[in-house]
Amino acid sequence: xxxxxxxxxxxxxxxxxxxxxxxxxxxxxxxxxxxxxxxxxxxxxxxxxxxxxxxxxxxxxxxxx
Numbered sequence: 001x002x003x004x005x006x007x008x009x010x011x012x013x014x015x016x017x018x019x020x021x022x023x024x025x026x027x028x029x030x031x032x033x034x035x036x037x038x039x040x041x042x043x044x045x046x047x048x049x050x051x052x053x054x055x056x057x058x059x060x061x062x063x064x065x
Contacts, residue, residue, distance in 0.1 A: 034057075041057040050064040 038057045038059040043054040045052040053060045
């Protein structure tokens with residue numbers, strides 16, 4: 001009985017780790033897409049005393065030096 005639970009836990013851990021890897025890969029893909037959008041955006045900035053943020057692509061830049 002204990003052996004079966006141990007195997008079940010191991011399978012569950014493997015499944016969770018595989019899902020985490022898949023999510024990390026998806027995150028990297030989305031970050032690349034976002035970077036591409038932000039690099040090609042014709043920015044329209046909203047500025048505050050400490051930062052400016054593009055209204056279109058949400059790219060931010062600190063202006064606090």
